[in-house]
Amino acid sequence: MTTIHSLVGNDVSRPIVETGVERIVLAHGGGGELTGQLIAERIMPALANEDLATLDDSAVLPWCSDHVVFTTDSYVVTPLEFPGGDIGALAVAGTVNDLAVMGAEPVALSLGLIIEEGLPLETLDRIVASISQTAKRAGIRVVTGDTKVIERRTGEGLFVNTAGVGRLIAGCRMSMSRVTPGDQVLVSGTLGEHGLTIMSVRGGIQFDTTLRSDVTPLNGMIRRLVTSGAEIKFMRDATRGGLAGVLADVSERSGFSVEIEESALPMTIGARYAADMLGLDPLTIANEGKIVCVVANRDADAVCDMMRACAEGRHAAIIGRVVDSTPPLVELKTTAGGARIVQRPYGEELPRIC
Amino acid sequence: MCLAVPAKVISLEGEDGVVDLGGNRLSVRMALTPGIRVDQWVLVHAGFSIAKIETSDALETWGYLKACYAGDATGLDRDADEMVASSRVAAEGTAR
């Protein structure tokens, strides 16, 4: 769920003048010798496993589960590498998290690379290494893949698609329809760091920051939560659209209102200040390693403690509750003592100066 | 209109300065606040410092920002600093 469009125009006119930098050429996608070499030398060593190694047209996976959970997502980000992560980490963690929040144990990923002619091979190497590392952390394998090369546009382009399959953990049933008044709303950690980090490395906006993207696979933490017996009714990762987007969905689709406390929202000083500086509402900024959980009231404290026991969830907090009021809205109780309605953002949030 | 934020001057070179906003560092042109010195606080708008601020006033706003969200009570910012430190070590280990 990570599409970040370029804010800046692309410099197509600048010719490649440097020497000694190996780059992707169109022939790397031609299906011939060069394609084979690219896959064998650049991709397979990092991702090797017995299913991928066959290089068959499809992976054949053993299966024993009532339900297959299946998802796909495409990743576009500028720049490809940023503090705390890169497009490869996003592609693996994003798809893993999409499976996990449905109550699934992720099993296997596909990896589709669409590479722009001109991409330095060493950039590709770093991203493939990051894919491998992130997959290892998530305990998932890439079992099938595809590589294509498109004509040069920026010379720095790479698009990644990952699909994933997982086994539904027995007894798991995440559904908005189970959400009822009295349920508590939790978030697994600090907000806004991914989106703000990306902004900090964009042309025209750049600033130095201690912020890092929070991109990380959350399936380990989520497995602990969903197998604990706690009554977790709904989970979603708060990616594009941020916390505001997820809560707006909860409210619209459950038909109940959500009340959250500004003073309970976990944020670092760095993120708070960066959001303030850019004129952005922290609630609408993207995260890549945070989930929102709706939990039955009696289990909320236990779930919060379980999250806090995991490194990825150590700043988890109960931020609000589901209430029975019409029309269904998301309402923020402000630290100043007032209230306002939270709505999902309209699209790409742009930094404001005026 | 006109978003402006208080920030502390970290370094100065002629009219160019670097300011700190809660760990975020921004290059700022200081031409509109002549005589400003390192460690003083300025109000920053659109890449320019537009006013000098007495430190206590800046800290008041800063204090508000801190109080606005949870976090300090849980030692969150200290943890975040640790996270940054550890990811930096990790980053240095890679090809970048």
Place this chain on the structure above:
Amino acid sequence: MMHEMQKLRVELNRRCDAIGREIRVMEVCGTHTVAAFRSGIRSMLPDNFRLISGPGCPVCVTAQRYIDAAIDLASLPNVIVATYGDMLRVPGLSGSLEKQRAKGADLRVVTSALRALQIARDHPESEVVFLGVGFETTSPATALTILEAARDQVPNFSVLVSHKLVVPAMVALLECDDMSIDGFLCPGHVSVIIGSNAYAPIASRFGKPCVVGGFEPEQILKALVHLTRQIEYGESYVENVYPAVVTESGNATAMDILRRVFVPGDTVWRALGVIPMSGFDLAPEFQAFDALRRFDIHVGEDFDNPSCRCGEVILGRIEPCECALFGNECTPLTPIGPCMVSSEGTCAAWFKYNRHAIAMGARS
């Protein structure tokens, strides 16, 4: 802090009760608009206190003809247009800059005019046009950037100037026949530059209290309390409750630079029309940096949508929800009028934070 907030709320309520009629205070600063919504200040105002959002958003008041000119510039081959983020979605006669980018225009979002100048230095083969919008807080940044471009003889940098002045607009509002405002919450960061004395004519000539306020919830509330105090006692003078950064005379360096680079001139405000001496033109010696001259762009006319009531919203005559288009045809995704376009726009702020206010009111 909460204790202070509570005291301010109690005093505001008490004074509003004592006044006993509808109190109409106008803020002329988009950041006040957003801050009052975002912090929940609006939700705590007494029933008879109406906080009206005046022409305080530079995007809102930027005339359609200017957007058209910017789009014309962005359509030229080999021209890079650099702009603050808010301008991207402002509708011109034929689309927005964002749509022009989709058609292939090279458009860059910057957070400072200096970044635009840097783009010009980095791309000597291209022409870079910076969209100079904003009130007195922002215009010194444009002025200094032009001075730097002149000093360093950067030949491929120019500016489409549409800077506006706050006080002439406030005066123009007060000169409207059916305008009833009890006082002004004056823009804190504009006042950093122009100084609180700049509002003296409004207090003396028109008898309207003027209070310069900051943007934190407590600062806003404090300014509103001071306004109601003056209103209750029938007084009208300028008060500065944002002394941390605002002085009586403003930033002398910035004012000098503005006088050097710009000359005041009549300018057109969206939905308000031409207001005398309410904008800046480039001074003769800097006209080489005028993008309109450099590219021989003709500024056309304005054709406002007849159903759009943004003008009345900006004038404080109606609330956004009184416009038939609001929330129906006109939303942040499909803005018709300028007040919906910017996130600081009165209608956008209402849509985002207040659309369900009536429902909320019914609930509590």
